[in-house]
Amino acid sequence: MQRRLLEWYDAHAEPFPWREARDPYAALVAAVCAQQTQIARVLEIYARWMAAFPTLADLARADRASVLQTWGRAGYPRRAVSLHETARRCVAEHSGALPRDPEALLALPGIGPFTAAIVRTFGFEEDAPPVDTNIVRVVGRLVFGDLQPARDTPRAEIDTATAALFPPGEGARWNPALMDYGARICTPRPRCEVCVVASMCAARPRFAAGEVAEPVRAQGAFEGSERQTRGRVMQVLRDAAGDAASDAEGASVTLGVLTKRAGATTAEERARVRMLLGRLADEGLAWTDGRRAGLGQRPA
Ligand code: SF4
Numbered sequence: 596m597q598r599r600l601l602e603w604y605d606a607h608a609e610p611f612p613w614r615e616a617r618d619p620y621a622a623l624v625a626a627v628c629a630q631q632t633q634i635a636r637v638l639e640i641y642a643r644w645m646a647a648f649p650t651l652a653d654l655a656r657a658d659r660a661s662v663l664q665t666w667g668r669a670g671y672p673r674r675a676v677s678l679h680e681t682a683r684r685c686v687a688e689h690s691g692a693l694p695r696d697p698e699a700l701l702a703l704p705g706i707g708p709f710t711a712a713i714v715r716t717f718g719f720e721e722d723a724p725p726v727d728t729n730i731v732r733v734v735g736r737l738v739f740g741d742l743q744p745a746r747d748t749p750r751a752e753i754d755t756a757t758a759a760l761f762p763p764g765e766g767a768r769w770n771p772a773l774m775d776y777g778a779r780i781c782t783p784r785p786r787c788e789v790c791v792v793a794s795m796c797a798a799r800p801r802f803a804a805g806e807v808a809e810p811v812r813a814q815g816a817f818e819g820s821e822r823q824t825r826g827r828v829m830q831v832l833r834d835a836a837g838d839a840a841s842d843a844e845g846a847s848v849t850l851g852v853l854t855k856r857a858g859a860t861t862a863e864e865r866a867r868v869r870m871l872l873g874r875l876a877d878e879g880l881a882w883t884d885g886r887r888a889g890l891g892q893r894p895a
Contacts, residue, residue, distance in 0.1 A: 596737070597762045597769070599791045604772030607779070613641065614771060619693040619718025620651045623681070626713035627674050627705060629727075634778065640669045652691055654682035659891025660836045660846060663829075663880060672829060676879045677705025695719055712770070722766040724757050726750075728811075729777025730770075734760065736781060740797030742808040743783075783808055824864075825871050827857040832881055832890040847889035 608614075613625035624644055628637045647665040648654035654662070659679060666675035681703045685693055693714060694700055700711040712725030726734075728745060731753050735744020738756045762769055780786050785802060793799050817823055834856075835848045848856070853872070854865045872888055875881035882893035 596792050596795050597760065597765075600772050600776060601762075601765065601768055603780075603791045604768055604775060607775065608771065609775060611638070611771075612645075614717055614767075617718070617720065619714050621645065622714045622717035623693060623706075623710065624678065625717075626710040627678055628669070630674060630710075631671060632669070636669065640666070643667070648682075651682045651685055651693065654679060655686040655691075659879070660889070661891075663890050664833055664836055667833070668826075668830070670826075672880050673878050674705060680704040680879075681706065693718065695721075697723070716766045716770050720767055722761065722763060723770075724761045724766070725770055725774075726754055726757050727774060727777075729775075729781075730757060730773045732783070733773055733777045733781045736785070736798035737792065737796050740801065742798060742801060742806055743811060745811045746809065783810065821867075821871065824857065824859075824867060825875070828853065828868060828871055828875065829880065829890075831856040832888065836890040846894070847887040849887050850883070850885075853888050 611625070613621040616622070625637065625641055628640045628644070632640070644665055647661075648657060657679070659676070662675050662679045663672055666672050669675075681693075684703055685691060689699070693703075695715075697711055697715065700706055700714060701708070706714075709725045709727055712723040715721040715723035716725065724730075731745050731748075731750070732743075734757050735741045735748045735753055738760075739748045739752070741747035744753060757773075780790055784807070785798075787793050787796075787799055787802050790796065790799075831848060831853055836846045850869065850872075854868045857868050859865045859868045872881060872883055876883055879892070880890075882889055882891065884893065
């Protein structure tokens, strides 16, 4: 199984820039961009981000508003804040570099087991098996015979099986091989007919018999959702920061302008915008003094 998947990877490897860079910071940015995001968008965000902040030191020096501007409409902007905070912590506590130690990596903002494993694999060329949704699907089907392992198999069992399958010394090939296989062959509706490990797969007979994998979860409606309003508020604040005049308040808007530009017309909608602005401020994405609001942190 290992040999076949590695051979498949060697023939089909995606030349993503962070896989070639051997740079822990590039690996970190890629891993954070990849959370809940399609690969085409990851490439776009990654390129924009690395052009604006080529190194950890560049990112640490940047102000919060420009970090959020660069992140733009990529979604879940809390990720940009975590990257920014991580860069500043690395400068303050780790001599300006990402730490190699797994515990120290996990202690940084926004870095969980998956991101830490990606940094170690691609940045430090260490053997660390990351387990993302694609790997959960591939391993769960191959080993446990579940159609949708994310729903059916306890995560601890998938982690144990993934670690057992790991070929020592091959992390930089094996990890992306499993990820890419889950993204291109063993997809939610798997392409078993072209699969190089079908003869070893415990789920293959079930798919061959016509069973289908249930979706993990349906995405809620976007139109009219809190997510949509939150996105609009962030867009108004980014526009204001982009239009910044030279005066101290140029990068901000009054709350009246904010609610109007965010499309709030009723008292209930205006209250919702103010409530979401409060949450964005709590998350470090925006500031407000009760009269005006702006992107990132309030200017000194
Ligand atoms: S046979 Fe089908 S379900 Fe099994 S690993 Fe291959 S693509 Fe996935």
